[in-house]
Amino acid sequence: MVNITILYSIIIAILTLLVCFIIGMFLPGVEKKYVHARIQQRIGPPVTSVGIMAPIKFAFKENLDPRSPAPGLYKALPFISFLCILLVLLFITPQMYSVELLSSIIAIVGLLKVEEIAYVFMGALSKSVMSLSMKFPDLVKGASHTDTIRSHIEDISSKRSLRMISYGSFPLYLALFVPVVCSGSLYIGDIIKYQQVHGPFIFTTQGILAAFVFFIGYVILLNESPFNIIEAESDVIQGPYMEYMAKYRSVIYLTKGLLMFTLSALFTIFFLGISLNIFSWNILVFIIVSLLFTLFMGIFSAFTPVFTNRQFLPVVLLTTLIGVLAIVIGILI
Amino acid sequence: MIEEKIPNPNGELIETEISMGTVHPAALEPYRVRFFVEDEIIQEAEITIGVNHRGVERIMEGLPVEKANALTEKICGICSNSHTWNSVLTAEKGLNIDIPERANYIRVIMGELERLHSHLLYLAHGCEVLGHETFSMRIFYIRETVMDLLHMIGGNRVQYGVSIIGGVRPRCELNEMRIQKVESGLDELEKNIVNFSERFTSDPIVNSRIEGVGYLPPKQARKLAVTGPSLRACGFNYDLRTEMPQYDDFDFNIISLDTCDVKANLLMRVLESFESIKIIRQAIKNLPKGPIADRNWEMFDCDFIKSYIEVPRGICYHSFALEDGRVRGSVIRTPSMANIAAMQYAAIGNHITDGQLCIVQCDPCFTCTDRAFEIIEL
Numbered sequence: 001m002v003n004i005t006i007l008y009s010i011i012i013a014i015l016t017l018l019v020c021f022i023i024g025m026f027l028p029g030v031e032k033k034y035v036h037a038r039i040q041q042r043i044g045p046p047v048t049s050v051g052i053m054a055p056i057k058f059a060f061k062e063n064l065d066p067r068s069p070a071p072g073l074y075k076a077l078p079f080i081s082f083l084c085i086l087l088v089l090l091f092i093t094p095q096m097y098s099v100e101l102l103s104s105i106i107a108i109v110g111l112l113k114v115e116e117i118a119y120v121f122m123g124a125l126s127k128s129v130m131s132l133s134m135k136f137p138d139l140v141k142g143a144s145h146t147d148t149i150r151s152h153i154e155d156i157s158s159k160r161s162l163r164m165i166s167y168g169s170f171p172l173y174l175a176l177f178v179p180v181v182c183s184g185s186l187y188i189g190d191i192i193k194y195q196q197v198h199g200p201f202i203f204t205t206q207g208i209l210a211a212f213v214f215f216i217g218y219v220i221l222l223n224e225s226p227f228n229i230i231e232a233e234s235d236v237i238q239g240p241y242m243e244y245m246a247k248y249r250s251v252i253y254l255t256k257g258l259l260m261f262t263l264s265a266l267f268t269i270f271f272l273g274i275s276l277n278i279f280s281w282n283i284l285v286f287i288i289v290s291l292l293f294t295l296f297m298g299i300f301s302a303f304t305p306v307f308t309n310r311q312f313l314p315v316v317l318l319t320t321l322i323g324v325l326a327i328v329i330g331i332l333i
Numbered sequence: 334m335i336e337e338k339i340p341n342p343n344g345e346l347i348e349t350e351i352s353m354g355t356v357h358p359a360a361l362e363p364y365r366v367r368f369f370v371e372d373e374i375i376q377e378a379e380i381t382i383g384v385n386h387r388g389v390e391r392i393m394e395g396l397p398v399e400k401a402n403a404l405t406e407k408i409c410g411i412c413s414n415s416h417t418w419n420s421v422l423t424a425e426k427g428l429n430i431d432i433p434e435r436a437n438y439i440r441v442i443m444g445e446l447e448r449l450h451s452h453l454l455y456l457a458h459g460c461e462v463l464g465h466e467t468f469s470m471r472i473f474y475i476r477e478t479v480m481d482l483l484h485m486i487g488g489n490r491v492q493y494g495v496s497i498i499g500g501v502r503p504r505c506e507l508n509e510m511r512i513q514k515v516e517s518g519l520d521e522l523e524k525n526i527v528n529f530s531e532r533f534t535s536d537p538i539v540n541s542r543i544e545g546v547g548y549l550p551p552k553q554a555r556k557l558a559v560t561g562p563s564l565r566a567c568g569f570n571y572d573l574r575t576e577m578p579q580y581d582d583f584d585f586n587i588i589s590l591d592t593c594d595v596k597a598n599l600l601m602r603v604l605e606s607f608e609s610i611k612i613i614r615q616a617i618k619n620l621p622k623g624p625i626a627d628r629n630w631e632m633f634d635c636d637f638i639k640s641y642i643e644v645p646r647g648i649c650y651h652s653f654a655l656e657d658g659r660v661r662g663s664v665i666r667t668p669s670m671a672n673i674a675a676m677q678y679a680a681i682g683n684h685i686t687d688g689q690l691c692i693v694q695c696d697p698c699f700t701c702t703d704r705a706f707e708i709i710e711l
Contacts, residue, residue, distance in 0.1 A: 040470035131352045145369050145377065148350040156351060156373065156685065225464055226538070234359045234462050234689045235351075305542050306464025308686045309373075 009095040012279070016093045017086065019278045023287060024261030025051040025254070027294050035298025051257040055250040063246035067127040074125040077118045078244060078251040084115040085258045092265060094275045097189035104186045108266070109173055112221070115259070116165050119230060122240030123158025130237060157239030160230045164220070167316055168227070172217025172263075174323030178210035179270045181330040188269060195273025202271040206333070209326035211271055216319045218263050218293060222256070225301035227315075232306045264290035351685060355384050359462050359689035362699040368680070368688050375688055378680040380673055386703040390663040393653070398424050398632075399498060401660040405651070406492050408665065409701045411454060413492045414447045415644035416665070419651040421496040422642065427635035427655055428498070434621040436500035437579055439507060442515070442616045443486060443495045444644075445609040449522070450479040451645035452562075452602035452609075455696040459599055462690050463542055468533065475525040482518045485511060500626030512617055519610050530603045543596040547691035549679040551593060557675040560668045561647020562605060563695040565589040566597035573643035582619065583612045595687075598694040632658045644668060646696050667701035 029047040037044020046053070068074040088111045090096060096103045131153045179201050180186055183194035201207035220227040231239035241252055268274050268289045274282045307315065354365040365381040389408050393401040405420040406413045418440055425432065457472035480490050486505050487493020495505045507515070533539060549559070554567040564571060568591035574580045575587065588604040590597040632655070639652045647668025654661040672695035680691035 036466070040467050041474060042470060130356065131354075145350065148369060151349045151351055153351055153353065159373075225466075228464075229686065232464060232686055234464060235353070235686045237358055302467045304465070304538050305460075305468075306686065307538075308542070308684045310684070311538065311541055 013090060013093050013095045016095075016276060016278050017089055019283070020089055020261050020265065020276075020286075021254075021258055023290065024257040024259075025055075026257070027051060027260040027290060028253070028257050030291065031294045031298040035295055036302050039299070039302040051253065055253045058245070058250035058253070059247050061246040063248070066243040067129070068125045068243070069127070070125055073121065074243075075248060077122050077125075078248050078255065081115045081118045082251050082255045082258065084111045084118075085255055085262050087111050089258065089262045089265065092188060092262075092269055092276055094277055097187070097275075100187050100189070103188045105176055105180055105188070106186060109176065112169075112172075113165065115255075116161065116169060116221070119161035119240045120158050120165070122244075123154045123156075123161055123230070126154040126240065126243045127152050128154060128242045130242060153236045154239060154242055157230045157236040160236075161240065164230060167320075168220050168312075169217060171213045171316065171319040171323055172221050174320060174327070175210040175214035175217055176266065176270060178206055178323070178326045178330050181327050182206065182333075191270060192273050192275050200272045204333075206326040206329040207271055209322050209329070211267070213319050213323040213326065214267055214271070215293070215296065216315070218267070219297050219300060220316075221263065222259060222297070224297055226304040226307040227312065228306060229308070229312060234306065260294060261286075261290050264293040267293070353689070357689070359693070360699075361458060362697075364697075364699045366688070366692065368685055370685055373685045375680050375683050375685060375691075378677045378688065378692075380677055380692065382673070382699055382703055384703075385700040387700075390665055390704065393660045393663040395659050395661075397658055398655060398660055401653070401663070402496070402498065403494065405665070406494060409667070409698055410491055411451050411698060412447060412644045412646065412649075412701070414443050414487075414495055415642065415649055416651070417494065418444060418496045419640050419642045419644075419649050420653075421498055423638050423640040423651045423653060424498050424655070426640055427638035428630055428632065430499055430627065430630045432500045432627055433624050435623050436625045436627075438582075438616045438620050439486075439501045439505055439625060440496055441579055441583065442507070442613050443483070443493065443501075443505070445613045445616075446479055446483055446486075448609045448645045449606055450476060450483060451696070452606050453479065455602050455645075456599060459595070459690070459693060462693050463539065465539060468529075468539070471529060475522065475529060478518050478522045478525070482515055485514060497626065499628055499630055500624070503625065506625055507617075507620065512620070515613065515617060519613060523607070523610050526603065526606055530600075533603075534600070540596065542687075543594065543599060543690075544592075545594050545596075546683055546687050547595040547598075547676075547679040547694045548682075549593050549675060551591075553678055554593070554675060557678070558671040559647075559675045559695070560671055561643070561645070562601045563598060563647065563672045563675070566601045567591070567593045573641060573648050577642060579642075580612075583615050585612050595690055595694045598696075602696075637662060646698065646701075647672060665704055667698065667704065669695070669698045669702040670704070673697045673699070673702060 026047065028050040032050050033044040033047045065071060066074060088108050091102045091107055132150050179191050182201060183191045185191060195201060202211055223231055231241065244252055265276055265286055268286050269276065272285065274285050276286060349370050351368045351370055354360060355363040363384045367379040368375050369377040389404060393404055396404065402417055402420045402424065405416040408416045453472055453476040457469045460468035460472060483493055484490045487495055488504055495501050549567055551567045554564055559567065565588060568589055570587050570589045572587040585608045588601060588608060590601055635655045637652055637654045641648055641650050649668060650666040653663040676692045676695050679694065680688050683691055
């Protein structure tokens with residue numbers, strides 16, 4: 001009997017991952033087609049183009065070996081990122097609540113951090129032809145500085161990713177800790193139970209503040225405009241992803257869609273107190289929240305230019321302060 | 334305020350070099366820029382051009398002057414009309430040809446429409462480099478009106494081939510229907526540009542990205558012979574159109590701003606667009622009657638002739654001699670030539686994300702510029 005229950009749990013967890021994955025694949029397309037394109041008064045790509053057709057297309061393309069000092073690790077990084085997000089999604093399913101060690105905020109934050117660290121390595125291990133490697137005889141044409149450290153543009157994005165780990169993604173984690181402080185537990189199961197008794201956090205003062213902070217953190221973690229400094233087209237082009245092609249690029253696109261859904265699912269769980277169950281109407285709430293996040297993010301990114309450090313730091317500082325305020329209110333009330 | 338930006342001396346204090354190009358999405362055309370940075374702040378920049386050289390002057394050598402004029406249109410995809418106009422003016426100057434008034438007015442109309450399309454393209458590209466896709470798309474949408482008008486008059490969206498020796502092509506005659514379309518097009522364009530400029534200038538985030546960025550001191554702008562709107566954005570009230578006889582009949586203001594940064598350059602194009610609309614309206618209102626081309630001219634040999642005109646990016650120079658009706662010793666100098674060199678200095682002291690923006694602020698056209706010339710300090 002116990003074995004059958006475990007088997008059912010595994011099947012349901014896998015089904016949940018599959019459903020969430022499919023929903024997540026549509027989200028980048030929704031953003032491009034129904035938000036950006038509508039705002040910019042153009043038709044836009046088909047809704048399946050970005051999240052579904054592009055990964056399929058790239059999966060069947062020929063791969064070229066990148067100019068990387070550690071090609072094995074470099075190629076593994078997109079898969080590691082994808083796996084991290086998949087594990088976060090797995091750990092927030094109700095079937096995992098009994099394994100408290102994994103279904104806790106510590107595990108989630110840890111996995112999201114691994115995903116962030118992957119960008120640092122991707123940037124550091126990429127040596128594309130877009131900058132230094134391109135054959136150009138500038139060194140022999142009387143260049144004024146010939147003794148400098150010559151750096152690839154991905155190195156800049158790698159350094160920026162490192163900064164993002166230290167302060168860029170801070171708002172998201174701060175916002176996640178507000179429900180933890182209020183409920184007094186690190187475990188997702190307890191946070192949901194607390195909200196079922198006391199009502200969703202989103203309807204409290206600290207919840208509203210934390211939700212705002214979470215949204216900013218959501219956009220930062222997704223590297224979306226205006227916080228896409230690690231892949232700003234005006235200097236680092238695609239940053240860490242520059243040299244990924246074929247199936248590796250396909251995995252990157254899939255990871256983006258999955259991350260969009262996973263983060264909005266985290267919000268639904270932590271701020272609305274609803275568990276991720278695909279066999280109840282609750283799944284509709286998850287879909288609506290993910291669409292709302294996509295919509296707001298699309299509007300936000302469509303109306304702002306890329307932030308440089310001059311704009312980025314004040315925004316992060318302000319949202320961090322709001323996050324701290326939310327935690328303080330949570331402790332006091 | 335810094336009066337002059339001086340790059341670091343050789344090998345000192347420069348930490349890292351970041352090379353961008355020759356292929357980079359922020360650049361419309363291939364070129365190479367080396368940024369020498371310290372903690373992502375540009376200490377010095379080096380721009381290298383040369384990958385677009387097509388040797389148009391060399392191809393022009395020995396061609397019949399009419400064919401050579403047509404070839405100059407291929408120098409640039411944005412200011413194609415300006416090059417043909419200047420090349421034709423050079424020939425007309427050498428052959429002492431007076432063109433009909435109506436032809437001159439049509440040339441001015443096309444020149445100003447081209448200025449509008451160039452300035453709007455610049456704004457769109459500037460917004461794209463800023464990372465503001467929505468503004469960029471909006472500008473391209475506004476620009477379509479100008480492109481339609483150019484298409485209607487010249488028969489093409491990019492290379493319209495208006496000017497011929499002695500006047501303009503018969504295809505470019507402006508009849509009543511075309512005049513009405515131009516008038517309604519200008520009304521729509523003006524309304525759209527006003528709306529956009531209000532939205533653009535009131536956006537605090539956009540302003541924070543462009544204010545004080547890419548500062549080029551006026552002294553340095555003058556020293557490096559910066560020309561056109563980029564010079565006027567540095568506070569200099571100089572526009573060659575005021576000295577061109579072709580513009581004698583038109584009343585317009587010279588726009589100049591004194592903040593010398595990216596914002597000044599962007600606003601300069603917006604404000605100049607209104608002046609261009611004003612000139613076109615005057616030209617349409619006072620369009621003289623009569624022929625649009627004078628075919629009664631004779632070919633004879635003449636020594637080197639020089640012609641300068643104000644094109645959308647600044648002063649354009651064409652020069653050649655005529656021998657048996659064929660072009661000899663053609664020299665073309667485009668405004669981007671001087672402007673690009675100056676942008677190396679404008680980039681100093683800015684964040685590397687703004688590096689391309691600092692270069693783009695002068696509206697560089699690298700294909701125009703690759704003419705095997707070298708800029709030296711005056």
